[in-house]
Amino acid sequence: MVKKAILLICDGLGDRPIxxxxxxxxxxxxxxxxxxxxxxxxxxxxxxTLGRGVTPGSDVAHMALFGYNPYEYYRGRGPIEACGIxxxxxxxxxxxxxxxxxxxxDGLIIDRRAGRITDVKELCEAVDGIEINGIKFIVKAGTAxxxxxxxxxxxxxxxxxxxxxxxxxxxVKTCVPLDDTPEAKFTAETLNQFTEKSRTILSKHxxxxxxxxxxxxxxxxxxxxxxxxxxxLQTFYEKYGLKGACVAGGxxxxxxxxxxxxDVVDVEGATALPNTNVRNxxxxxxxxINGDYDFVFIHVKPTDSLAEDKxxxxxxxxxxxxxxxxxxxxxxxxxxxxxxxxxxxxxCEMGRHSADSVPVMFWGSxxxxxxxESFGExxxxxxxxxxxxxxxxMPQIQNLLGNIPLYGA
Ligand code: ZN
Numbered sequence: 001m002v003k004k005a006i007l008l009i010c011d012g013l014g015d016r017p018i019x020x021x022x023x024x025x026x027x028x029x030x031x032x033x034x035x036x037x038x039x040x041x042x043x044x045x046x047x048x049t050l051g052r053g054v055t056p057g058s059d060v061a062h063m064a065l066f067g068y069n070p071y072e073y074y075r076g077r078g079p080i081e082a083c084g085i086x087x088x089x090x091x092x093x094x095x096x097x098x099x100x101x102x103x104x105x106d107g108l109i110i111d112r113r114a115g116r117i118t119d120v121k122e123l124c125e126a127v128d129g130i131e132i133n134g135i136k137f138i139v140k141a142g143t144a145x146x147x148x149x150x151x152x153x154x155x156x157x158x159x160x161x162x163x164x165x166x167x168x169x170x171x172v173k174t175c176v177p178l179d180d181t182p183e184a185k186f187t188a189e190t191l192n193q194f195t196e197k198s199r200t201i202l203s204k205h206x207x208x209x210x211x212x213x214x215x216x217x218x219x220x221x222x223x224x225x226x227x228x229x230x231x232x233l234q235t236f237y238e239k240y241g242l243k244g245a246c247v248a249g250g251x252x253x254x255x256x257x258x259x260x261x262x263d264v265v266d267v268e269g270a271t272a273l274p275n276t277n278v279r280n281x282x283x284x285x286x287x288x289i290n291g292d293y294d295f296v297f298i299h300v301k302p303t304d305s306l307a308e309d310k311x312x313x314x315x316x317x318x319x320x321x322x323x324x325x326x327x328x329x330x331x332x333x334x335x336x337x338x339x340x341x342x343x344x345x346x347x348c349e350m351g352r353h354s355a356d357s358v359p360v361m362f363w364g365s366x367x368x369x370x371x372x373e374s375f376g377e378x379x380x381x382x383x384x385x386x387x388x389x390x391x392x393x394m395p396q397i398q399n400l401l402g403n404i405p406l407y408g409a
Contacts, residue, residue: 002337002364004289005242005397006296006329009065010322011058011250012304014345014358014377018312026312026348027359028376030319034326038338039375042363045385046377047393048355049344055355056390058304061343062256064390066236066297076158076228077252082148084255085140089230094151094158094187097142097226100124100219101164103199107171112164113145115217120147122207123219127198133190139198139222142251149224151191157183162225163195172221191224198222235261236295240398245288247281248272248299257297272301274318278325286331304353307346315348337364337400339393340375360385360393366400 013027021029048054049061050070059080060070078095089095100120102110114120121141128139135153142148159178165171175191177184199221202208208218236244238261246257246264249272254264267284269277278300285296300322306315329338340363345356359380370384381387388396398404 001335001402002366002400003335003402004294005337005339005401006285006289006298006332007065007397008298008300008338008340009062010300010303010340010342012307012344012346012353013319013342014347014356015307015312015315016345016347016349016354016356018348021312021316025377026307026316027319028378030316030323032319032323032326032375034323035340036374038326038329038340038363039361039379040373041367041369042361042372043367043370043385044359044361044372044375044380044383045388046357046381046383047341047360047388047390048357049390051389053355055353056344057353058343059252059256061390062253065341065343065393066256066260067239067391067394068233068260069391073231073233075230077226078148078158078228079230080228080252080255080259081142081226082150082230082255083258084251084253085142085148086258087138087140087148087150089150090152091230091232092152092154092156093230094156095228095230096149096224098147098149098164098222098224099145100147101145101221101223102217102219103172103221109165109168109170109172109221109223111168111217112166112223114219117145117211117217117219120145120219123202123205126205126207127201127222130194130197132193132197133186135190137194145219147222149222151187155183156187156229157181158187158227158229159184160188160191160227162227163191164223164225172223195222195224233260237261240295240394241403242294243292244295244297245293246297246299247285247288248297249276249281250299250301253299253301262297263293274302274306274314276300276302278322279328282325282328286328289336290333303342304346307348308351310348310351312348334365337362337366337397339363339397341393357381357387360388362396362400364400
């Protein structure tokens, strides 16, 4: 009987028929002997991660797959991004994501990404720890021009507007409260003071003076958006009794796993880009599941990003790269369940997420295989699981692991 599980989520894997592929999807058109070998011994189905007619964002889709109803628990991108770069959030913190941008003396945005600045660590450190009105501002660098800001203290609200106009040659917006509460008013005022104060400090910073000398745009404003107030959630372990780990390249996915209390394990070459080392990721996952962990979540991003770029050939080639690495799962022990699916479909013809279903398969010694012979959108629609929703995924995993108690007598 299976006791442990690996969940592999290939972001945006589902697609629609592509004329050049003889009306097959990139997944159907790809040569995937390794994945199909598992599919033959698996129970398959199709899944609407947030139900029919909902086009899921990646963040909320992942929440649903882990059994956290996003309509109840989603608090915006800020807290997830903060968790993703390793900030330990406290109940009541308000977190934002943002960019280091360039603003002129009239408050006009010259460049939202400060000339594609590659490292903002020094600039973030210069304004980290500022206190205004009893509120502490925690400022940490993300990748390239990105940063995360957390407001910590009493009486905060996330119901405030963004200051990022999301366009160049536009004025930086003043943050305003979005409701009548004293908390929203206080938070907006304090944030505006922080924006002014940090702008003064950043404008004079030696790092920026050096950039100016070299003719580069300076990072002199932190454009914040995506405010969310962190609430402590039941951890994945508390919810399921499973010790979980995450193997991912993308910050968003590390953030979601970290927010649920999973251990985020860094893997060499895991970039979330098409050059990502899928083999290293799958090997690490097998090592973790054969070790202390009961549950390993693997996330692979380029199936989504290549479809957003409307590149079906590259998406198909990346599926084949996944298949090549998939042979590593032959090393899985008898006690391990392998679940493969996606968080949503990203049809290449649209270049964005859609509300189409995604294929799903459960493989392992406790699984009742169906007659499906390959892993694809149409093949899996004939599978034994039928049509499920994202919220059904963890209960089915828990059932196969023998963790669902008897209802009734
Ligand atoms: Zn996604």
